[in-house]
Amino acid sequence: MEVGQAMERINEDFYVKQNGKVIQQSTARFAIQGDLELLDVEEGNKVLELGTGSGYTAALLLELIGESGKLVSLDIEPSLTERARGMFVGRNVEFHVQDGRLGWAEGAPYDRIVAWATPDKMPEAWVEQLAEGGILVSSFLMSDMADSMVTTQFRKEQGVLVGENIERGSYISMRENPADYDLLGPAMDADFAERGIDREIFWFSTDDPSLDSKEQFLLMKKAEYQEQILAETEYEDFRVYFLWKREKGRFTGSTGERSGFGMVSDGLAYVDRHGKAYSTSQPALLHLKKFVEKWLAEGKIGWKDMKPVLRGTRVILERK
Structure with a gap:
């Protein structure tokens, strides 16, 4: 199933609105579509989602993986995890409260890993828990500077993450504990x-x-x-x-x-x-x-000319 088809089948408002208000931990529709296209989910995949949020992306992933797939979704906010459990009773998904940088080893390996929040460097757990040939999509800080995030696509080849593409868009920084959201977006960093x-x-x-x-x-x-x-x-x-x-x-x-x-x-x-x-x-x-x-x-070097590269645990940009 194409990502666009999945988005047509899911009622976004059912997930992102609570008591008539949009849940703060919601992601823009265009960003979700772009990242899920990078993720290239196939029917039957086992997927690790980092950042349950409103549950909308979990609903989309369940459409993409079908009945033969499995989804594990993590969030640092217990209220969001509990809410999602109530919305997906009987579905092929499990929700856990966990710092996303740790992944979820019990369900590994995963064919796909997607993060809706940004770590400052590549978590070792993600590399270990991604299956050979699997795809990882996440935004990363490109420097020690706020608003330097870029969404990246990596594929695991012979045990190593190989960068393939980048896209515009990014998400709030990952935290060890639930955030108070006094500051949002780049201001947090x-x-x-x-x-x-x-x-x-x-x-x-x-x-x-x-x-x-x-x-x-x-x-x-x-x-x-x-x-x-x-x-x-x-x-x-x-x-x-x-x-x-x-x-x-x-x-x-x-x-x-x-x-x-x-x-x-x-x-x-x-x-x-x-x-x-x-x-x-x-x-x-x-x-x-x-x-x-x-x-x-230099020819207006831009998004399509660059790729992500892993140097140690740091993600940087290089020309293709």
């Missing part, structure tokens, strides 16, 4: 984060230890619009290039109404999700524009 009076979330993150995150965040808030330096459709491809190149002084951040990534060099400059450049100085803007020019000269 940021070096500096705060809430505005209207509950907007502001944050700044960098993998350059020489930068003071709060100080740079305040500069980011003061940065003024300069010019359109990218087409809006180019942003995601340029973001992959930015993550791959590991330039000194790079950062990610959000001022509430604007979010994006950039570099600190004689000031601060960044590009937002619409391709607009903001800066605190002309030298900083010039530095960012030169980086864009380098990307253009």
